[in-house]
Amino acid sequence: MLKKVYKDLFDLAGTSGNEKNVRGYMKADMEKYPNYKIETDRLGSIFAVKKAKDPKAPIVMVAGHMDEVGLIVVGITSLGMLKVEPQGGLNGEVFISQVLNVYTKNGVIKGVIGAIPPHLKKEQGTAFSDLVLDIGATSKEEALSFGVSLGDMVLYDNPFCYTKNPNRLISKSIDNRYGCGLALEAMRAFHDIELPYTLIIGATVQEEVGLRGAETSVNYFKPDVFLVLDASPVNDALDKDALGGLGKGFLLRMYDPKNIMHQGLMAFFTKLSKKHNIKMQHFVSMGGTDAAVALDLNEGxxxxxxxxPARYIHSTAAMMDLRDLDEARKMLYTVLKTLSPKLIQELKESNS
Structure with missing residues (x-):
């Protein structure tokens, strides 16, 4: 059964730049643990910080990201239709005929996405410029009277449910409330454990639109080690030979276009997972995570x-396997219990 913290986070609405609901939830949880000091940067990323006794101790940072992909209102037509654009990597086809929520200053209102009928289109494929969000207004003036403003967040209801296989569930925002939930779990687990390094644990903002929060946070805290918790797309439902699949363990991202994994770090993770019987899958992705922006900051x-592993992310619903979450948790906790100033220095030198 999924822990409550994850379901709570999945249900919250929070696109890039609109993460306040998620940040508020995380802050309220962090405030229950007095061994941590809560710190934020100017973009809105939030972290619980537990300093080591040694002021010269290394810094280990653990981060999910709060934002989910979604839409933003960018126009209102004379007929009262809303024009939208994506925040994050999304395809227009995903939204055709979907009932969506517009988060206005007067509250949430419903609408449905309409599109040019296929037999009237000049080209196949659905661009966001082809879409309109129909909120039932008869004019621009009426849409404005509903409280709609340019810049409003647009999202979908959470279809959260378990599949017939009790290990698998469907939800919006698995990417990346998984990372937020696991960060909070780890914060609680290590609250009373004395560590030989400073632990900084929380979540960033605006990952889906350019890894922005990670850059400001890493510049602010200057960690020696940065462990990112993020959902990654797997295609095992369609390709039996695909790297990564549900129910086979956490993903060790050895390559993406912005981050070739540090060889010493890869050897450390591989050895540790084998020693502790933690299921791990080597993984390659064409998308990036917050780890990519940290890689070349502050001298490296x-x-x-x-x-x-998650199927169908960057859409209105994705699927995950609880057993993979268990393995990711085991790996994070094992890494945090194993790291030491000496080991961190050895890892730094292992690629030179």
Whole structure:
């Protein structure tokens, strides 16, 4: 059964730049644990910080990201239709005929996405410029009277449910409330454990639109090690030979276009997972995570991703397997219990 913290986070609405609901939830949880000091940067990323006794101790940072992909209102037509654009990597086809929520200053209102009928289109494929969000208004003036404003967040209801297979569930925002939930779990688990390094644990903002929060946060905290918790897309439902699949363990992202995994760090993760019987899958992705931006900041940071396999992310609903979450949790906790100043220094030198 999925822990309550994840379901709570999945249900919250929060696109890039509109993460306040998620940040508020995380802050309320962090405030229950007095061994941590809560710190934020100017973009809105939030972290619980537990300093080591040694002021010269290394810094280990663990981060999910709060934002989910979604839409933003960019126009209102004379007929009262809303024009929208994506925040994050999304395809227009995903939204045709979908009932959506517009988060206005007066509250949430419903609408449905309409599109040019296929037999009237000049080209196949659906661009966001082809879509209109119909909120039932008869004019621009009426749409404005509903409280709609340019810049409003647009999302979908959470279809959260378990499949017939009780290990698998469907939800919106698995990418990346998984990372937020696991960060909070780890914060609680290590609250009373004295560590030989400073632990910084929380979540960033605006990952889906350019890894922005990670850049400001890493510049602010200057970690020696940066462990990213993020969901990653797997295609095992369609390709039996695909790298990564549900129910086979966490993903060790050894390559994406912005981050070739540090060889010493890869050897450390591989050895540790084998020693502790933690299921791990080597993984390659064409998309990036917050680890990519940390990699080349501050003279270089040991940065990698503990990934959760997920099908169909960057759409209105995705699927995950609870057993993979268990393995990701085991790996994170094992890494945090194993790291030491000496080991961190050895890892830094292992690629030179």
């Amino acid at each position: 940071v040991l940065a990698t991703t503990i990934g959760l």
